[in-house]
Amino acid sequence: MSLLPPLMGEEGESESSPIPGKRFVYKEIEGKPVEIEVYFPEGWDPTKRSYPGIILFHGGGWGNGSLAAFQYQCQYFASRGLVAATSNYTLVKSKGYVGEGSRKRVCITDAKSAIRWMKSHAGELG
Numbered sequence: 001m002s003l004l005p006p007l008m009g010e011e012g013e014s015e016s017s018p019i020p021g022k023r024f025v026y027k028e029i030e031g032k033p034v035e036i037e038v039y040f041p042e043g044w045d046p047t048k049r050s051y052p053g054i055i056l057f058h059g060g061g062w063g064n065g066s067l068a069a070f071q072y073q074c075q076y077f078a079s080r081g082l083v084a085a086t087s088n089y090t091l092v093k094s095k096g097y098v099g100e101g102s103r104k105r106v107c108i109t110d111a112k113s114a115i116r117w118m119k120s121h122a123g124e125l126g
Contacts, residue, residue, distance in 0.1 A: 020037065020071070021037040021038050021039035021040070021071070021074060021075075021078075021084075021085070021086075022037070022038050022039075022040070023035050023036070023037050023038075024036050024037075024038065024117075024121075026087070026113060026114050026117035027110070027113045027114075027117070029090060029110075034087075034088055034089065034090065034110060034113075035067065035087070035088050036055075036067070036085050036086070036087040036088070036114050036117060036118070037067050037071070037074070037085060037086050037087075038083060038084070038085045038125060039074040039075055039077070039078035039083070039084045039085070040078055040083055040125075040126070041078050041079070041080075041081045041082065041083070042078075042079070044083070044126060045126075046123065046124060046125060046126035049126070050122075050126055051081065051082060051083045051125075051126040052081070052082050052083070053082060053083040053084070053085070053118060053122070053125065053126075054077055054082050054083075054084050054085070055084075055085045055086070055087060055114060055115060055118055056070040056073060056074060056084070056085070056086045056087075057086070057087055057089065057111055057114075058070060058086070060091070063091050063092045064091065065091070066088060067086040067087055067088045068086075069086070070086040071086065073086075074086050083125050083126050085114075085118060087110075087111070087114040088110075089107050089110035089111055089114070090106050090107060090109075090110050091107075092106060092107065
């Protein structure tokens with residue numbers, strides 16, 4: 001049994017590119033923006049109700065990947081009533097880190113920043 005196909009789209013749907021979410025800059029590092037992409041449920045209105053939220057972080061061994069990795073899944077979760085986000089983070093190859101501890105530290109710091117950003121914007125995101 002595979003759980004992945006339902007997240008990739010329902011049977012009969014086209015496999016075209018996902019509808020993009022709304023991008024926000026959640027922090028800047030050395031003058032470069034680090035983005036989070038947020039997907040909203042149909043009929044989304046944060047003034048009328050609150051919505052559960054989820055953030056997905058791409059894999060890639062701390063050195064590869066982008067927020068595009070989970071666009072379909074975020075679209076799926078939004079279609080089920082969640083505010084769903086996928087986030088970029090600093091990749092170790094862009095920083096030149098080699099030690100395992102330092103590799104994780106830079107990525108985890110950004111992930112924590114993305115979570116803090118979502119929490120601090122919860123009112124406007126729903």
